[in-house]
Amino acid sequence: VVRATATYTQRLATARLLHRFNFGPTPGQYTEFLQRGLEATQTAVLEHGPVDPGLDSVGELTLPDLGPYPVSGTPAWTAFWNSIYGGSNDMDTWWLDRMTLATYPLNERMTWFWHGHFATAISKVVYPLPMLVQNESQRSLALGNFRDLAREMVLDGALNFWLDNEMNYSYSPNENLAREFMELFTLGVGTFSQHDVTAAALALTGYDTVQWTGEVTFDAKGHYSDPLHILGTTARRDAPSFAALAVSQHENARFITDRMWYRFVSSTTTPPPDLMASFKDRNIAELVTALVRSKAWTNPANSLVKSPVEWFVGACRALRVRPSTLNVTNLLWDLSQMGQVPFDPPNVGGWPAGQAWLSGAALQYKFETAQMIVAAGDLSPLSVPASQKMQVLADWLGIPEWSRRTSTSLLAAGSDSSELMVAALCAPEFLVSA
Amino acid sequence: MNDCLIDRRRFIQWAGAGVFAAMTTQLSLESLASAASATPLSAGTPILVIVTLYGGNDGLNTVVPFTDPNYHSSRSNIALSGSQLLSPISDTLAFNSSMPQINTLYGQNKVAIVQGVSYPNPNLSHFSSMSIWQSGSLTGAVTSGWIGRWLDRQPHNPFTAIGVGSTVPPLLVGDKSVASMVDLGPLWPPSGVGSTILPRLGNPSSSDVALEAAAATSISDLYSTWCAARSAGQHVTVGFVYQRATLARVDTHQRERAHSGMGSESELLRHARWENWSIKMPSWPNSTPRLVPS
Numbered sequence: 001v002v003r004a005t006a007t008y009t010q011r012l013a014t015a016r017l018l019h020r021f022n023f024g025p026t027p028g029q030y031t032e033f034l035q036r037g038l039e040a041t042q043t044a045v046l047e048h049g050p051v052d053p054g055l056d057s058v059g060e061l062t063l064p065d066l067g068p069y070p071v072s073g074t075p076a077w078t079a080f081w082n083s084i085y086g087g088s089n090d091m092d093t094w095w096l097d098r099m100t101l102a103t104y105p106l107n108e109r110m111t112w113f114w115h116g117h118f119a120t121a122i123s124k125v126v127y128p129l130p131m132l133v134q135n136e137s138q139r140s141l142a143l144g145n146f147r148d149l150a151r152e153m154v155l156d157g158a159l160n161f162w163l164d165n166e167m168n169y170s171y172s173p174n175e176n177l178a179r180e181f182m183e184l185f186t187l188g189v190g191t192f193s194q195h196d197v198t199a200a201a202l203a204l205t206g207y208d209t210v211q212w213t214g215e216v217t218f219d220a221k222g223h224y225s226d227p228l229h230i231l232g233t234t235a236r237r238d239a240p241s242f243a244a245l246a247v248s249q250h251e252n253a254r255f256i257t258d259r260m261w262y263r264f265v266s267s268t269t270t271p272p273p274d275l276m277a278s279f280k281d282r283n284i285a286e287l288v289t290a291l292v293r294s295k296a297w298t299n300p301a302n303s304l305v306k307s308p309v310e311w312f313v314g315a316c317r318a319l320r321v322r323p324s325t326l327n328v329t330n331l332l333w334d335l336s337q338m339g340q341v342p343f344d345p346p347n348v349g350g351w352p353a354g355q356a357w358l359s360g361a362a363l364q365y366k367f368e369t370a371q372m373i374v375a376a377g378d379l380s381p382l383s384v385p386a387s388q389k390m391q392v393l394a395d396w397l398g399i400p401e402w403s404r405r406t407s408t409s410l411l412a413a414g415s416d417s418s419e420l421m422v423a424a425l426c427a428p429e430f431l432v433s434a
Numbered sequence: 435m436n437d438c439l440i441d442r443r444r445f446i447q448w449a450g451a452g453v454f455a456a457m458t459t460q461l462s463l464e465s466l467a468s469a470a471s472a473t474p475l476s477a478g479t480p481i482l483v484i485v486t487l488y489g490g491n492d493g494l495n496t497v498v499p500f501t502d503p504n505y506h507s508s509r510s511n512i513a514l515s516g517s518q519l520l521s522p523i524s525d526t527l528a529f530n531s532s533m534p535q536i537n538t539l540y541g542q543n544k545v546a547i548v549q550g551v552s553y554p555n556p557n558l559s560h561f562s563s564m565s566i567w568q569s570g571s572l573t574g575a576v577t578s579g580w581i582g583r584w585l586d587r588q589p590h591n592p593f594t595a596i597g598v599g600s601t602v603p604p605l606l607v608g609d610k611s612v613a614s615m616v617d618l619g620p621l622w623p624p625s626g627v628g629s630t631i632l633p634r635l636g637n638p639s640s641s642d643v644a645l646e647a648a649a650a651t652s653i654s655d656l657y658s659t660w661c662a663a664r665s666a667g668q669h670v671t672v673g674f675v676y677q678r679a680t681l682a683r684v685d686t687h688q689r690e691r692a693h694s695g696m697g698s699e700s701e702l703l704r705h706a707r708w709e710n711w712s713i714k715m716p717s718w719p720n721s722t723p724r725l726v727p728s
Binding site for chain 1: 488557558559560561562592597598599600601602603604607612614615616617630631632634635637638639640641642643644645646647648649650651652653655656657659660
């Protein structure tokens with residue numbers, strides 16, 4: 001029935017919305033949404049709220065305060081690093097579980113977006129606790145007001161440590177946080193001058209970070225308190241007022257709209273000029289709503305490559321596999337070899353996009369991972385006559401249409417459902433959101 | 435491309451032993467280099483090896499203009515002199531004292547230096563600079579990489595340019611062609627589906643959008659790489675190549691060059707990023723690749 005009524009364009013738009021805003025469909029969800037129509041799909045993928053029954057079984061994650069580094073070579077040293085590694089792994093799988101099990105995944109998807117936007121890496125922060133604190137801040141404001149999020153982030157311990165702000169003194173400024181806050185987090189390159197960077201760095205003096213907890217403290221004596229000329233206005237500035245100033249700039253609406261488009265729609269096309277108007281109040285939910293309800297989803301040009309985590313979570317959602325039940329060591333190793341482990345972006349610019357993810361090197365780990373997921377998944381829906389298998393797979397995984405190449409390849413798997421599913425998860429149509 | 439099919443018996447061996455069982459039949463970059471050495475490029479074929487070290491480098495304290503009064507006056511607190519420098523390489527320049535190996539290679543005419551690489555009116559953005567460096571374009575209008583654009587003019591061959599690492603750097607992405615990527619760790623034949631489906635999934639399809647076609651090419655390139663590595667019949671000693679290095683044209687000589695330019699393994703590991711799963715890194719620099727018995 002669905003196949004008779006849904007056009008290719010409807011299948012395309014529905015698949016895109018599910019994959020890009022909800023980490024992909026759970027079993028049966030794609031056909032259900034095709035029946036309900038595009039507008040209902042848009043409403044459904046936007047659903048979010050404080051209560052998500054899918055997350056009941058995940059619970060809160062608590063991590064200990066591990067304190068400063070113990071003396072090298074002692075038993076305490078070994079225990080310390082075991083706690084660092086263990087906490088880091090727990091945090092990774094905890095978040096992957098949330099992405100996979102959420103009934104309304106938009107909030108986790110937006111948390112994932114902000115994690116890549118305010119990209120902070122545990123490779124330098126070392127301690128998982130401040131990374132978790134940052135993650136919870138981003139989650140609680142993921143669809144809130146960007147002013148609040150920017151204020152939280154400029155005072156975030158993991159971000160301050162990552163960008164050296166604990167080494168930013170008025171007598172010896174470190175410009176790292178000031179520059180990246182404007183260039184990468186709020187305004188974009190070319191919208192501010194080196195003078196703005198120098199002055200903003202002074203506004204960010206007086207803050208110190210406790211590396212193991214992420215607590216940021218303020219010492220007025222270490223703060224530069226004279227008026228500063230930043231972005232065309234002169235005033236006394238501290239970190240929150242500098243963040244507010246940056247967010248108040250007209251360029252901020254354009255920049256965040258562009259970044260959202262880049263990650264959700266296409267890394268090669270550009271947003272329509274009127275989209276940024278939906279961000280005039282810096283309300284993130286309004287911008288996401290405008291994006292979901294835009295005409296982008298029927299434009300064939302707006303294809304996107306799934307990042308490794310998005311690909312992985314999509315596969316787990318489809319096969320109802322809980323990430324933390326997999327072999328975690330192997331899973332995290334595979335993700336690292338695909339180039340994307342949560343909490344460890346390559347640099348402050350965040351994850352790459354598009355073609356960067358399509359490497360043969362990464363693909364061999366996708367095959368390994370797909371086998372791991374499929375071995376844990378329920379494949380009973382594939383117990384149908386051979387003539388129906390490809391359609392069942394497309395409807396299950398949210399694929400608008402298999403190419404002739406993929407259909408003939410997959411059917412070569414014969415009656416082995418595991419092989420068929422592994423190949424489907426590694427097919428170009430599932431690696432890419434067409 | 436179907437001449438490298440895994441036979442059924444071998445597939446069962448791999449699949450039966452579990453997901454990571456393929457580790458026991460792993461191939462490696464060394465296998466690939468061995469295969470290349472069996473059919474070497476003709477003598478004198480130019481080979482370009484690019485090693486990209488992301489991050490800031492203080493050029494003036496690397497190759498130090500120690501006689502320049504401006505150098506000393508403008509950075510009085512960090513200027514190097516005396517024992518902080520190696521013997522001068524010219525009337526005005528000397529290497530930082532932490533670089534004796536490069537200094538030796540320079541004395542042997544094996545190193546050249548380009549100073550002051552930048553662009554007019556730099557905006558001090560790390561990311562703009564990296565983009566310019568990889569695209570070779572000052573305007574931002576060109577998004578392809580300069581190696582990628584060269585590849586666009588070559589017939590497709592996954593071994594014309596090979597990158598090492600997980601993600602494809604912009605440098606290696608052309609408008610039509612992309613370099614193939616190999617992993618630093620073992621190459622292992624994908625089990626199960628690899629036997630019958632993988633080579634077919636790498637075929638192009640007329641209904642592919644550009645990114646799907648690129649995904650298919652990556653599948654095909656992985657398969658070719660694995661087939662080439664598997665064809666290796668001997669073991670040669672080759673180098674340890676830093677992650678994120680970018681290599682063009684695989685052959686043994688190139689590996690040796692990469693090795694000689696990179697210093698010892700322990701030094702490389704110090705540069706490597708801290709990663710909590712690094713304990714799982716296979717100790718492949720010294721391992722003998724185990725080849726699939728034919």
